[in-house]
Structures are given as C-alpha cells and as structure tokens.
Amino acid sequence: MIIKKITINNFKNISFAEIEPTEKINIINGQNAQGKTNLLESVWLFTGMKSFRGSKDAELIKFGQEKCKLQLNFLSEGIEKQAEIIISEKKEVFLNQKKLKNGSDIAGEFNAVVFNPNDLLIISGSPKERRKFLDICIGQIYPKYINVLKEYTRAVKQRNNLLKESIKDSTLEFLIEDFEKIIILQGKKIIDYRIKYLNLLKEEAIKIYDGISGNKEILKIEYLSSVFENFEKELILARKTDKFKGITSVGPHRDDIIFKINGQNAKEFSSQGQKRSIALSLKLAEAKILEKITGDSPVILLDDVLSELDKNRRNFILNEISNKQVFISCCEEDNFKELKNGKIFEVKEGCIEKCICI
Ligand SMILES: Nc1ncnc2c1ncn2[C@@H]1O[C@H](COP(=O)(O)OP(=O)(O)OP(=O)(O)O)[C@@H](O)[C@H]1O
Ligand SMILES: [Mg+2]
Known part of the structure; x- marks a missing residue:
C-alpha cells in the first residue's frame, strides 16, 4: 500500500x-x-x-x-x-x-496501522485496554470474530442481570444455565482466536523489540486466562459467589495479556521509553501480520x-x-x-x- x-x-x-x-x-x-x-x-x-x-x-x-x-x-x-x-x-x-x-x-x-500516544495504555492501562487492542486486531482479519464477541458479551450481561434477580426469584436458575451455555460456547472460541492471534503477534513483536532495543532487552508476551482448566466447571462453580456480586468472574472478558522485559512485568517496572517501544513493536507486528494475510503492507x-x-x-x-x-x-x-x-x-x-x- x-x-x-x-x-x-x-x-x-x-x-x-x-x-x-x-x-x-x-x-x-x-x-x-x-x-x-x-x-x-x-x-x-x-x-x-x-x-x-x-x-x-x-x-x-x-x-x-x-x-x-x-x-x-x-x-x-x-x-x-x-x-x-x-x-x-x-x-x-x-x-x-x-x-x-x-x-x-x-x-x-x-x-493502515496507527500508533498514537493513547496506545501506551495497552501497556500501562487496565486489562480492558489490552483485550480491546487484541480484539480489534483479530476482528480486522477475522470479521466473524466480531459476532462471536458480540454474542458472548450479550450473554454475560444477561447472566449478570439474571444472577441479581435470582436472589429474589430462584425459578430463574434454569434461564441462567441457558446463557451459560452460550458463554461457554462463544467464550471458548474467543480464547482460541486470541491465543492463535497472540502467537502470531508475539513472534513478530519480539523480533521488532529486539531491533528497537539494539538486542539488549528481551520482550516476552503471555496470555493470562481467568479460566484455569475447565471453563464449564469453573463457571458453574463460580455461580454461588457471582450471584452476590452480580458479575461473571470467569471467562475471556476477565483475561489479560502480560508483557515482560528481561523477566520483569512491564506494566509495573518498565520505563516510559520501554513502554513506548513495546507499544510500537505491537503496532509494527500488527502491520506485519496484515501484510502476511493480505499480501500488501x-x-x-x-x-x-x-x-x-x-x-x-x-x-x-x-x-x-x-x-x-x-x-x-x-x-x-x-x-x-x-x-x-x-x-x-x-x-x-x-x-x-x-x-x-x-
Ligand atoms: N473542526 C476544527 N476546525 C478548526 N480547527 C480545529 C478543528 N478541530 C481541531 N482544530 C484545531 O486543530 C489544531 C491542530 O491540531 P493537531 O492535533 O493536529 O495539532 P498537532 O500539530 O498534532 O499538535 P501537537 O504537537 O500538540 O500534537 C488544534 O489547535 C485544534 O484546536
Ligand atoms: Mg499531535
């Protein structure tokens, strides 16, 4: 281009x-x-x-x-x-x-791929910023992902509302189960998409960061899921405590991405220049993936x-x-x-x- x-x-x-x-x-x-x-x-x-x-x-x-x-x-x-x-x-x-x-x-x-100073939030902001970055990147190359994400988010909202209401009306329990089925089905897809994309991104971003830092610093990127082993079991198990808080405590909407420089968590320990370098590496890696998929940079x-x-x-x-x-x-x-x-x-x-x- x-x-x-x-x-x-x-x-x-x-x-x-x-x-x-x-x-x-x-x-x-x-x-x-x-x-x-x-x-x-x-x-x-x-x-x-x-x-x-x-x-x-x-x-x-x-x-x-x-x-x-x-x-x-x-x-x-x-x-x-x-x-x-x-x-x-x-x-x-x-x-x-x-x-x-x-x-x-x-x-x-x-x-086009844009880097603007707000993108520093990908490193220093809340997990929501990191999930948003990843979700936008994925949606750009797999448009179907946008609908999966929409359906999942809607089901989580419905579950949260029903959890609150079910404290007064226990007959709503079976409806909660229906939404949990959607959460599990779409949630597993979201985690798969994210891990697949992050593996591509990681490979490129690590190489780019190596170049930016003059081979002096090593970047590591990990997906930190709120699901440990069995999403279904963990979601059902969490229902009791979720009910009182009116939230869904397990699922990809609670996941995070961890960036480490030379083994230290970047959000807590990196300098401004290092954070900027990571955010930039991510954007250039995003461009590289787009280039591989569309054939045009x-x-x-x-x-x-x-x-x-x-x-x-x-x-x-x-x-x-x-x-x-x-x-x-x-x-x-x-x-x-x-x-x-x-x-x-x-x-x-x-x-x-x-x-x-x-
Ligand atoms: N609709 C508009 N009509 C006229 N001027 C506008 C309009 N919207 C924004 N501006 C003005 O455009 C100017 C330039 O904005 P811009 O963000 O491009 O600056 P910049 O050169 O990037 O500056 P900086 O170095 O501070 O980032 C601002 O002073 C802003 O008030
Ligand atoms: Mg400006």
Whole structure:
C-alpha cells in the first residue's frame, strides 16, 4: 500500500494541503497545535474506521465551513486507486469516482496501522485496554470474530442481570444455565482466536523489540486466562459467589495479556521509553501480520512516537522499518536528525510550509 498523493480541503485546521509523500519515511514536523495529527487522522479515515482520536464526523469539518473533502491517490497491490471522502451533513465515500453505498464499504481497500500516544495504555492501562487492542486486531482479519464477541458479551450481561434477580426469584436458575451455555460456547472460541492471534503477534513483536532495543532487552508476551482448566466447571462453580456480586468472574472478558522485559512485568517496572517501544513493536507486528494475510503492507502512521526514545531507538524507527510507507509526526528537529532517506513536511497553522527531501 503506497500513498501517492493526499489532498485535504477544510479538514479541522487544514484549509488546503496537498502532499506527495515518498514511499519510505515521511516526517510531518511542526510546533504544537499546527495540524500534524490532523493530517495523519485524515489519512486514517480512508481505512473506513472511526477517527483514532474519537472525533465525530461533524467535528472534522473546519470551523465556519460547510463541508470537508479528502482525496487519496494510492497504489494497492500495484494498482492505482483513488478514494474520496466528502463530509457535510452526511458522509459520502467514493472509490475510483464511484459512490459507495455505505461509507464503511471502503474498509479493506486502503489499509493502515496507527500508533498514537493513547496506545501506551495497552501497556500501562487496565486489562480492558489490552483485550480491546487484541480484539480489534483479530476482528480486522477475522470479521466473524466480531459476532462471536458480540454474542458472548450479550450473554454475560444477561447472566449478570439474571444472577441479581435470582436472589429474589430462584425459578430463574434454569434461564441462567441457558446463557451459560452460550458463554461457554462463544467464550471458548474467543480464547482460541486470541491465543492463535497472540502467537502470531508475539513472534513478530519480539523480533521488532529486539531491533528497537539494539538486542539488549528481551520482550516476552503471555496470555493470562481467568479460566484455569475447565471453563464449564469453573463457571458453574463460580455461580454461588457471582450471584452476590452480580458479575461473571470467569471467562475471556476477565483475561489479560502480560508483557515482560528481561523477566520483569512491564506494566509495573518498565520505563516510559520501554513502554513506548513495546507499544510500537505491537503496532509494527500488527502491520506485519496484515501484510502476511493480505499480501500488501499497510501504511504506518506514527503520531508523536519519537519523543522519549533515545538515539538508537529513534535510529531504528527512522531507518530500519523496511518495505513500508511510514508517516511520523514530530515537533523537535533533533528527533529526526538520524533520518537517512525520506521527506520532511513542515506544517504551520494548518498549511504545508515546505517539503525537504533527504
Ligand atoms: N473542526 C476544527 N476546525 C478548526 N480547527 C480545529 C478543528 N478541530 C481541531 N482544530 C484545531 O486543530 C489544531 C491542530 O491540531 P493537531 O492535533 O493536529 O495539532 P498537532 O500539530 O498534532 O499538535 P501537537 O504537537 O500538540 O500534537 C488544534 O489547535 C485544534 O484546536
Ligand atoms: Mg499531535
């Protein structure tokens, strides 16, 4: 996947911008609040996903304007394509000048992986953040997984409600059993999908982390399941205590992923730079898996990734990510002085001030 040209009209603080990026590293440089993340966000929207910073469609239009228009010229498996997104009161998406029935139909046409500072929560946040990361990755390559997850979550909610009500009305017990059957059936599938995907991710992320840390640190990743041996038995056994708390204490919705650096749990013991390096390794590993499955490497969008990294780690990101088009936003020139081959776009007040080739 290679972007040839991005054209932006009235998107957030960007009135007009047109850039022709290189196939390798593109630095989006500028001071705070100039429009760097906005530019990355505009590219991300072509994946058909929601904004990675949670902006609603109406918030994407430049203040005081009625519509915004984004155009992307890109190569997908060597074929030239053009996509267009127009947002006014409604959102319209076009692929090769043909209007798509639903905006989300663009999904799969253009692939990208984004890293933004919130992704640090994958390491330092609650287990929910780690499960969310894994579930989104899996859903991207196995769309059936999304329904399995939905059915499971619904059944857990129903069980929790019935558990609470059954304290007063014991005749509800048999209904609880019905939902437990769904929880066990779908829950086992979720655990299988997650372990299968995590094994793929682990293999790639460990290699990438090794490169980022200059072969000095070893990353380990483990799936920590709340189910020990027999999901069915453990769920039924937990019913008595679950009833009083109104929760389901066993199942993949309680699982976690553990990251360790040189044997120490990263959430508790790692430095900011190490956490950033793990999160980045996960994102690059996600891209590698997408590439293996779709046969085309996704575009990599890295928002503010270089800060807090030392010279060697920055050098890896700027010069060792091969065969992928990368966009990196940055607000310190010092942070990309190791760049050997790429383009630097200077952003000021929502405009591309200049472009330098290196
Ligand atoms: N709909 C909008 N219309 C006009 N301006 C907007 C709109 N939405 C956001 N902005 C402005 O866009 C500006 C640039 O935001 P952006 O997040 O891209 O900055 P940035 O260059 O990434 O800065 P930082 O280095 O701090 O991350 C912000 O000042 C914000 O107020
Ligand atoms: Mg930013």
